[in-house]
Amino acid sequence: MSDTVRVYHNARCSKSRSACALLQEKGVALEIVEYLKTPPSRAELAELVRKLGVPAESIVRTGEDIYKSDYKGRTLSEDEWLDALAAHPILIERPIVVRGERAVVGRPPEKVLALL
8 A cells, every 4th residue: 555645635625624634643645636726637537436436426516606507406427427527626525535545535534544
């Protein structure tokens, strides 16, 4: 298992900041990916949901304006959700923390401890 933990992070999000702080307190080396500045590719998103063990729709932030205007009430396939997340990275739940072949959504932030 890799010693480095990758965090798909939004610095404006308190939960994301808290998860990073918690990991740093534990002495974990972090690779921070500010996914709004450098969005993951569709292939990376597919790999993330595989590691999370969830469908893509489960990591969609339903409170975002783009969700409400373009996706609310629609039934999309897994591929269509991956396309939507790739096109609109603001829709990606945060933080997503990856270590090796495992990943968790850090909500609440203490969930990231499961990767240690």
